Amino acid sequence: MVSLFVAVHGLKLEIGNQEKMKRVYELDVYKLAEELSDMVWQDFDRWNKKVQTRLPTPGTGDTIGYQIIRSSDSIAANIAEGYGRYTPADRKKFYLYSRGSFEQTKSWLRKLIRRKVLSESDATEYKAITVTNIIKGLSSSLP
Numbered sequence: 001m002v003s004l005f006v007a008v009h010g011l012k013l014e015i016g017n018q019e020k021m022k023r024v025y026e027l028d029v030y031k032l033a034e035e036l037s038d039m040v041w042q043d044f045d046r047w048n049k050k051v052q053t054r055l056p057t058p059g060t061g062d063t064i065g066y067q068i069i070r071s072s073d074s075i076a077a078n079i080a081e082g083y084g085r086y087t088p089a090d091r092k093k094f095y096l097y098s099r100g101s102f103e104q105t106k107s108w109l110r111k112l113i114r115r116k117v118l119s120e121s122d123a124t125e126y127k128a129i130t131v132t133n134i135i136k137g138l139s140s141s142l143p
Helices: 028-044 064-083 088-114 120-131 134-141
Strands: 013-015 018-020
Touching: 028 064, 028 088, 028 120, 064 088, 088 120
Parallel strands: none
Antiparallel strands: 013 018
16 A cells, blocks of 8 residues: 655644644644634624724725734635645745734734723733744744
């Protein structure tokens, strides 16, 4: 019997006699990114209407609430897309996009804190996630 082994970034998982690469949703950095975007999504409904309202004129952009939902969702989405690429250059490109989305999300969070949209306890929860391992995980994923 011939077994096929594929590893990307040295991540592998043994199943029976065959070794298999981890799935993207098993990666710690991906889990943290998902946790962050889920927190933003859930908290959005509690924020004031000024943050939640879509701007009426197309092309003028959205308010901070919609911007942070997009940027936080983009972190995990780019990790997943990069993880599915075959060449190191392609993976690196998407991991850098993900890191940029993470920095953008942190910028929106700082604004929400400064503008008193996030409570002190919410801000502490967000800081716990953003300070932990997302950047470390993204940096270590770069070739």
